[in-house]
Amino acid sequence: DAGITQSPRHKVTETGTPVTLRCHQTENHRYMYWYRQDPGHGLRLIHYSYGVKDTDKGEVSDGYSVSRSKTEDFLLTLESATSSQTSVYFCAISERRVGANLTPLHFGNGTRLTVT
Amino acid sequence: SQQGEEDPQALSIQEGENATMNCSYKTSINNLQWYRQNSGRGLVHLILIRSNEREKHSGRLRVTLDTSKKSSSLLITASRAADTASYFCATDATSGSARQLTFGSGTQLTVLP
Numbered sequence: 001d002a003g004i005t006q007s008p009r010h011k012v013t014e015t016g017t018p019v020t021l022r023c024h025q026t027e028n029h030r031y032m033y034w035y036r037q038d039p040g041h042g043l044r045l046i047h048y049s050y051g052v053k054d055t056d057k058g059e060v061s062d063g064y065s066v067s068r069s070k071t072e073d074f075l076l077t078l079e080s081a082t083s084s085q086t087s088v089y090f091c092a093i094s095e096r097r098v099g100a101n102l103t104p105l106h107f108g109n110g111t112r113l114t115v116t
Numbered sequence: 117s118q119q120g121e122e123d124p125q126a127l128s129i130q131e132g133e134n135a136t137m138n139c140s141y142k143t144s145i146n147n148l149q150w151y152r153q154n155s156g157r158g159l160v161h162l163i164l165i166r167s168n169e170r171e172k173h174s175g176r177l178r179v180t181l182d183t184s185k186k187s188s189s190l191l192i193t194a195s196r197a198a199d200t201a202s203y204f205c206a207t208d209a210t211s212g213s214a215r216q217l218t219f220g221s222g223t224q225l226t227v228l229p
Contacts, residue, residue: 004158033216042120042204042221043159058216090158104149105206105217107158 003027004108006091012114019078021111023091025071031094032074033058033105034066036087043090049074081115088112120148120205120220128226135192137223139205140185146208148181149217150190153202162190162203195227 003026013019023032031050035043045058047066055066063085065077078085089112092105123138139148147166151159165172165181165188172179178191192199202224206217 035219040221043219045216045218048216059218092158104161104164105151105159106161109156109158 004091004093004106006089006108006111008111009109010112012116013081014116015082016080019081019113019115021076021089021091021113023074023076023108025074025091025093027093027095027106028071029093029095029106030071031096032068033092033094034064034074034076035090035092036060036085037090037110038087046076046089078113081113083115086113086115120207120218122203122205122220122223124223125221126224126226128228129195131195131197131227131229133195135195135199135225135227137190137203137225139188139190139220141188141205141207142186143207145183148179148188149206150177150179150188151204151206151219153204153222155201159204192225195225197227197229199225200227201225 005024007022033048034046037043044060046064047058049055049068067075088110090110091108094103094105096103120139120141129135145167149164150162152162153159163174163179165179176193181188202222204219204222206219
C-alpha cells in the first residue's frame with residue numbers, strides 16, 4: 001500500500017455533531033482526494049486538493065468542508081452530520097493531476113462513518 | 117453522475133475459469149482505468165488504457181477499449197480464489213478546474229474454489 005493512513009477507521013456519531021476525518025500521506029504527492037462509497041453509487045468525489053491551501057469541490061460537496069495546511073494532511077469535516085452522510089470515506093492521492101501523464105490514484109483503507 | 121457503468125453487477129465463477137467484466141461510459145475520455153477492491157480495503161489500481169489504445173495486457177489481465185461504442189472490458193484469465201473482489205472502471209472527466217476520475221458502481225466477482 002502507498003503510505004496513506006486514514007483515521008479513525010470507524011466512527012459512530014449522532015446527528016448534528018461535527019466530525020473530522022483525517023488523511024495522512026507520506027508520499028509527498030501534490031494531489032489529494034476525498035471520496036465516499038455507497039452501495040449502488042460506486043465512489044463519488046467530495047472534494048480534492050491540488051496543493052497546500054488549494055482545494056476545490058467535487059460532485060457531492062454539500063455538507064462537507066476540507067482543509068489542507070500541510071502537504072501530508074487532508075482533513076474532511078462534516079460540520080453537522082446527517083444520516084445521509086453515513087458512508088465509507090476514502091482518501092486518495094496522486095503524484096500528478098488526473099489526466100496528466102496518465103497518473104493512477106492510490107487509496108487509503110477507508111473510514112466507516114455511521115451517523116445515528 | 118456516474119460516467120462508467122459496470123456489467124454485470126455480480127459474477128460468480130469456478131476457479132480456473134475466465135471472468136469478463138464490462139464497462140460503458142457516456143462522454144469522451146482520455147484514458148480508462150480499472151481498479152480492484154478487496155472487502156474492507158481501499159481500491160488498488162490494476163491497469164490503464166489510453167483512448168488511442170485498443171487492447172492492453174498485464175499478467176492475467178486483458179483490457180480492451182472501444183471508443184466508438186464507449187465501452188471497455190476487463191478479462192481475468194485462469195481465475196483464482198484470490199481474485200474475489202469488486203472491480204471498478206474509472207474514466208477521467210473534466211469537472212470544475214481540474215480533471216478527476218469518475219468511478220462506476222462496480223462488479224462483484226466471486227471465484228469459487
